Amino acid sequence: MAQPEKAGYISHSESTYYLKIGFHLEKMMMEHLAAIIPAMPDWAMKQALGLHQWQDSIHANELRVRTKELRGRPDKQVHPALSYIPVYLATAPNVRAMLAAIYESMKPRLVDLLQEQEKSVFPVHDAPTQHIMKQICTEEKEQIASIKLLERLSAELYNTPAWQPWYAACDQIIGELLVDVFRQSKTWTEQRHQEALRELVRLAPEQLELPASQAIRPENFQVQDRVSAPVNPSRREELIWQFGYGYLQEMQAAETLGSIMYEIKGMPWEFYLDLSRHLWDEVRHSTIGEVRLKEIGVALEEMKYMTGNYSWRQEIDAARRYITLTLVIEAGSFPLRHMRLKGHMELNDYLSAQAFLYDAADETMHVQYGRKWAPELMSRYRLGADLEALVQECREANDKRTFDNNREPGPA
Numbered sequence: 001m002a003q004p005e006k007a008g009y010i011s012h013s014e015s016t017y018y019l020k021i022g023f024h025l026e027k028m029m030m031e032h033l034a035a036i037i038p039a040m041p042d043w044a045m046k047q048a049l050g051l052h053q054w055q056d057s058i059h060a061n062e063l064r065v066r067t068k069e070l071r072g073r074p075d076k077q078v079h080p081a082l083s084y085i086p087v088y089l090a091t092a093p094n095v096r097a098m099l100a101a102i103y104e105s106m107k108p109r110l111v112d113l114l115q116e117q118e119k120s121v122f123p124v125h126d127a128p129t130q131h132i133m134k135q136i137c138t139e140e141k142e143q144i145a146s147i148k149l150l151e152r153l154s155a156e157l158y159n160t161p162a163w164q165p166w167y168a169a170c171d172q173i174i175g176e177l178l179v180d181v182f183r184q185s186k187t188w189t190e191q192r193h194q195e196a197l198r199e200l201v202r203l204a205p206e207q208l209e210l211p212a213s214q215a216i217r218p219e220n221f222q223v224q225d226r227v228s229a230p231v232n233p234s235r236r237e238e239l240i241w242q243f244g245y246g247y248l249q250e251m252q253a254a255e256t257l258g259s260i261m262y263e264i265k266g267m268p269w270e271f272y273l274d275l276s277r278h279l280w281d282e283v284r285h286s287t288i289g290e291v292r293l294k295e296i297g298v299a300l301e302e303m304k305y306m307t308g309n310y311s312w313r314q315e316i317d318a319a320r321r322y323i324t325l326t327l328v329i330e331a332g333s334f335p336l337r338h339m340r341l342k343g344h345m346e347l348n349d350y351l352s353a354q355a356f357l358y359d360a361a362d363e364t365m366h367v368q369y370g371r372k373w374a375p376e377l378m379s380r381y382r383l384g385a386d387l388e389a390l391v392q393e394c395r396e397a398n399d400k401r402t403f404d405n406n407r408e409p410g411p412a
């Protein structure tokens with residue numbers, strides 16, 4: 001019997017397959033962008049990575065949902081070669097190399113795939129897929145352009161030594177591997193994988209620590225973990241205290257979430273979706289601090305930056321780290337938040353009050369994430385069945401080790 005005429009359109013099963021591949025590539029990029037935020041020395045780049053990893057989580061989710069709508073199974077029968085990509089990325093010598101692998105190799109190839117799919121699906125039957133592809137490609141191209149611009153502006157990244165040979169090899173390997181994946185062929189053997197890995201390790205003089213054990217700040221920023229609250233502060237000093245030593249420092253929370261994203265494997269997709277949003281929120285909270293400081297005439301370079309809380313949290317396991325952040329630190333932050341909000345309202349400080357209102361809405365959601373995922377993390381990592389006891393244990397460790405800048409202004 002003759003094969004049915006394809007009429008130039010790809011089939012239901014092909015479209016479903018590409019959606020699934022797209023989901024896995026976006027998830028992979030989300031995880032790696034989140035993971036390199038602590039090691040990234042450029043401040044604006046940290047903020048861009050926070051946004052992009054969240055956009056990638058939205059892309060991944062749309063591709064996943066559409067895969068399921070077409071009755072595909074996003075987690076089943078995934079092309080085996082895809083699992084090699086994170087192994088290759090883990091050999092990156094530095095953040096500059098990792099950026100190149102993601103923004104110059106993976107993202108443009110994903111855009112090509114999705115654009116090709118957008119042109120070749122049945123325009124009526126598969127219109128929802130077309131719509132998703134168009135949106136994702138527009139955003140991906142914006143991401144690529146913005147990182148190119150930031151790289152040019154960043155002195156820290158401009159002078160990164162010896163990343164190009166590793167990148168050239170990685171780009172070629174990813175290119176060949178993805179051809180295999182896109183064509184649904186299985187020519188990428190274990191032997192080819194081992195050869196590729198050896199080549200990448202040979203070309204990386206050292207390997208980027210993932211996640212970093214310490215959070216990096218730009219060279220012209222001062223790192224200092226203990227800062228005294230101002231005594232009898234003026235209004236300006238109080239705002240600097242609240243926005244500069246409160247909000248601005250929340251980059252550390254984002255960095256902790258980036259490490260958790262990389263370290264905790266095998267949770268349901270929705271966990272990573274929540275984690276990604278949580279991470280981006282913390283980057284935004286830090287930027288809320290930055291924006292408010294600019295409004296009152298304070299430059300970023302005038303501030304001190306804390307990194308010690310990120311460091312000590314890296315010394316505990318990722319599940320306890322997540323519970324400490326959500327169910328100890330964030331859950332316990334509301335009384336001070338409300339008191340400060342009340343103060344801004346009484347003084348008719350609209351800009352400060354609005355910042356606190358939006359922040360409180362985000363933080364309420366973060367505590368809900370913690371309550372939602374703690375039981376599953378506890379059972380997965382065998383942390384017992386008593387959540388309250390674990391939260392208490394985390395609280396005691398946090399009280400002992402945290403550098404706390406969220407005290408009220410007053411005697412130091």
Ligand SMILES: [Fe+2]
Nearest residue numbers: 250281282285
């Ligand atoms: Fe926050």
Ligand SMILES: [Fe+2]
Nearest residue numbers: 330362363366
């Ligand atoms: Fe938060």
